Amino acid sequence: MIWKRSAVLRFYSVCGLLLQAAASKNKAKGSQGQFPLTQNVTVVEGGTAILTCRVEQNDNTSLQWSNPAQQTLYFDDKKALRDNRIELVRASWHELSISVSDVSLSDEGQYTCSLFTMPVKTSKAYLTVLGVPEKPQISGFSSPVMEGDLMQLTCKTSGSKPAADIRWFKNDKEIKDVKYLKEEDANRKTFTVSSTLDFRVDRSDDGVAIVCRVDHESLNATPQVAMQVLEIHYTPSVKIIPSTPFPQEGQPLILTCESKGKPLPEPVLWTKDGGELPDPDRMVVSGRELNILFLNKTDNGTYRCEATNTIGQSSAEYVLIVHDPNALAGQPGPDHALIGGIVAVVVFVTLCSIFLLGRYLARHKGTYLTNEAKGAEDAPDADTAIINAEGSQVNAEEKKEYFI
Numbered sequence: 001m002i003w004k005r006s007a008v009l010r011f012y013s014v015c016g017l018l019l020q021a022a023a024s025k026n027k028a029k030g031s032q033g034q035f036p037l038t039q040n041v042t043v044v045e046g047g048t049a050i051l052t053c054r055v056e057q058n059d060n061t062s063l064q065w066s067n068p069a070q071q072t073l074y075f076d077d078k079k080a081l082r083d084n085r086i087e088l089v090r091a092s093w094h095e096l097s098i099s100v101s102d103v104s105l106s107d108e109g110q111y112t113c114s115l116f117t118m119p120v121k122t123s124k125a126y127l128t129v130l131g132v133p134e135k136p137q138i139s140g141f142s143s144p145v146m147e148g149d150l151m152q153l154t155c156k157t158s159g160s161k162p163a164a165d166i167r168w169f170k171n172d173k174e175i176k177d178v179k180y181l182k183e184e185d186a187n188r189k190t191f192t193v194s195s196t197l198d199f200r201v202d203r204s205d206d207g208v209a210i211v212c213r214v215d216h217e218s219l220n221a222t223p224q225v226a227m228q229v230l231e232i233h234y235t236p237s238v239k240i241i242p243s244t245p246f247p248q249e250g251q252p253l254i255l256t257c258e259s260k261g262k263p264l265p266e267p268v269l270w271t272k273d274g275g276e277l278p279d280p281d282r283m284v285v286s287g288r289e290l291n292i293l294f295l296n297k298t299d300n301g302t303y304r305c306e307a308t309n310t311i312g313q314s315s316a317e318y319v320l321i322v323h324d325p326n327a328l329a330g331q332p333g334p335d336h337a338l339i340g341g342i343v344a345v346v347v348f349v350t351l352c353s354i355f356l357l358g359r360y361l362a363r364h365k366g367t368y369l370t371n372e373a374k375g376a377e378d379a380p381d382a383d384t385a386i387i388n389a390e391g392s393q394v395n396a397e398e399k400k401e402y403f404i
Contacts, residue, residue: 026194036115038125042102044218052097053113062116063096068109105189130218131161131190136226147234154192155212169211206232235312236261249325257288257305265307273301295322
């Protein structure tokens, strides 16, 4: 088999020399001044590469493709290398195209197209083979995780060429603060890439999807992903919800203990004022609900709901005040004390104003009478007193005019 292959290669080499001599003898001017045209090719490992060599003008001059090891693949339309992966696509005086199927990383390199003029003209085409990254794997995951614990996840993929890119997402939101490591594989052609994510979990992370996504040009815009859904265990949170915001005497009341936790809290415990429920016949516990039939004033107090799971316990309180049935349903009655206080202030201010006004008028009236009587105090009789009073009024008029 080896000598047959060598004979074939020698045959094509001799043909090439004969063609070169013929080309030199004929001095074909159409192809002497041009070079063959080729293009670099990029293909994904396992795919098919098409290598094309063209010339614009060719006077029956042969074209040849050879591999990086300088082995002839095709000489015009004649196959020179026995490799079932290599097939002829098109052969003419202006073009020689061949295909290489099931491409491997070892096929990467520089391929040569030769145009057998005198001298021989060549053109190079580089075949780049992309290594497809393996499906990523997430390690370091444990379930369940306790609230407040630190979680460290590592995503790893091998076989990429060039090195793949790893990105982390938390419910479709990208996480930027991560560590990235790239290592060359044993074949010295591909890479193993890993990325580490550190974060502290809380109850809001329960059910959240953590996604590791591998991006690479060989994946044709369809990234490979690995996903883990978090399960977070946490202590219960408790809230008491009354059936009405304005409990009234004689009416029923339902208090609902809303508890959330993981694992799900056990049946809740109801107490009143730190002790057991005082009237089990009227105060009925059903699941998470406390149903009080026919409220009365003795039901006033602090009701407590306590929820427990394997992680811990939590509680909430509700202060019950039973209102008079005459109050508007669902609305608090008017504040009579406030209204009475406002009325009392208004009355007090009014009385004070009347009193001060009376004193002011009384003082001015007394002064007027005193001035009139000053001239009559020493008069021997009534006529003289009248005359003196009139004089006093005149003097007062004068003084008044003077001051004006």
